[in-house]
Amino acid sequence: MAYLDHAATTPMLPEAVSAMTAALAEHGNPSSLHASGRRARRTVEEARERVAAALGARPSEVVFTGGGTESDNLAVKGIFWARRAADPRHTVVLASAVEHHAVLDAVEWLHAHEGAQVELIGVDGLGRVDVAAFEAALDAHRDRLAVATVMWANNEVGTVQPVVSLAAAARAAGVPFHTDAAQAVGQLPVDFAASGVSAMTVAGHKLGGPFGVGALVLGRDVACTPLLHGGGQERDVRSGTLDAPSIAGFAVAVEAAVKAQADRAVHLAELREELVARVLAEVPDAILNGDPRDRLPGNVHFSFPGCEGDALLMLLDARGIECSTGSACSAGVAQPSHVLVAMGADSERARGSLRFSLGHTSTLADVDALAEAIGPVVERARRAGPAR
């Protein structure tokens, strides 16, 4: 079995499992005032401090959420609402065209239901956001800007975005800047304060923590209207009983992922280069998508001309190799990836692509298994023809 889908979810770190399991055996609502409640609250607050320390944020800036999608929705909608409440002219949302659907669909929802004017910033053929276009959009809408959002690194093709430059430009224009760092934490150095972003999404299960937990790191000066109303937890920005066990596991995972990041990035980049070379040796006309240099160390994304991604995935799955077509919808039917389309790929190239993503359990044996299988699999998929 070769698991090459760490970008979808990566196995939980043993130390995160231990921390979470220990907390599961405890009781007490972190908002309760008695001893059990205080003990649970201590678990949460210690976790908050660990997450903050690992990500270059202050503890008060860490808002625990139910995961990456919630963090993205909270940031995009919440900041939009707060900004518009402060000044009704603030209705323009800037977003890159290659955002995850958790951002893109939230932005589109704001357009459809809240009258937001949305400007999607294009990318080049390598998936890099056009900084000049972003700055031009800031200039064009200066007094009407509500929020800007560009991901730290792309989940499909792995391209790392110039987030620091974009955040600086947004700050100069006076608009809050959110970044989805779900794929970045643990793979790239991520420092909230140093990056200059206003809000940052982190997801537990992408970095070795549990499912269903994440954080929105939200600058102290950034107003954000809640999505969830209730008990007023988390600075009144995110109500709901705090999930102490998940938060405990999440914090341990964030800390471990950040601590291991530098060494892991070197190891994963080596494996990645090996994987790219071995696939190209077997399938010389495969096209590596994304930025060949400035990319997530664990991300490889290929288009296989004449093949359908779905067919490749199924054939590899049958050989024990697990990867992704990089895009999915609720019915499980692949649509052409909006990321590849934004990069200028035609529909056939977009549908004939696979993402192989490496993580903390990846080894050279995984790459060997893929290298052995990919030639015959591509040959077989070609017989079934390209995407319709």
Add this chain to the structure above:
Amino acid sequence: MKVLAAMSGGVDSAVAAARAADAGHDVTGVHLALSESPQSHRTGARGCCTLEDSRDARRAADVIGIPFYVWGMAERFGADVVDNFVAEYAAGRTPNPCLRCNEKIKFAAVLDRALALGFDAVVTGHHARLSGGVLRRSVDAAKDQSYVLAVLTRAQLAHSIFPLGDSTKVQVRAEAAERGLTVADKPDSHDICFIPDGDTAGFLRERLGERPGEIVDAVSGEVLGGHDGSFAYTIGQRRGLRLGRPAPDGKPRYVLDISPVTNTVRVGPAEALDVDEITAVRPVWIVAAEPEGPLRCLVQIRAHGSPRPATVIPAGQGWRVELDAPDRGVAAGQAVVLYDGDTVLGSATIDSARSRAVTA
């Protein structure tokens, strides 16, 4: 064998996949997503391509213990089945979309892809028997689906497996329950999967627009009323003509024929529906030895019709079918399927029908 089980989310295809796995085949389940914008839930017993059906198919695959994927076939299905369905009605014919789906999607697009990807056959939950290239009716006469499979060629049948033909529907449901398949008591799907509300006329009107025309008495030539589109009528239809007044003889009137060119619907008495000579095109012979001369056999001319004795005479590119006794409601676009007892001999598409007595 390495086989691909087409799983609709219904009880039949689930049991078929399970039986294929029990038979020692290496089975992979595939749900065909046929709708561009699938609805979340089934409405009543209709439809077969909602997200709920997809989930049912996935859960059946889990229970059987086979890999499962969803194949997006919406574009192909839209072009080859739905568009064709609309075009056939617009041309005054009465298509059978299930038959068309078998011919163009399940045993063509899906089968071709499966073969290319290294599978040896496609397994479906159709109620029909198939062995040694011989296609026969299901033992469950009420559920028999040999009619909608009779368009398949020998080559297509050679790569098809129908594991349910020797069982009744009641047995299939009981077996599903024994196997722990949650779809055991799921209602049968009826009608046309892409018209979930069952309003075929409304569906066609939406796509073809209103095309007002006349309803004419076939005998007197008198204009009896109007319609919003001849595509909303099928041969033999009695209800919904809204003629306002009864025929002089007080008997009900039926749609006798539809002329898309003049957009006229002709109606008349039931006897005028009687035909005993059918011209059919696009013949497919399943039996190895195609007859050169007239062939005595049974013919079935609609999905749930009874077989009738007839003589089939090869004529040009098609057949002339002479029924021993007149039949009613023979519609162009439907299939005429030839049987020898319960064995399917072949099929063709009805092009026209007439009464020898009237023209003689």
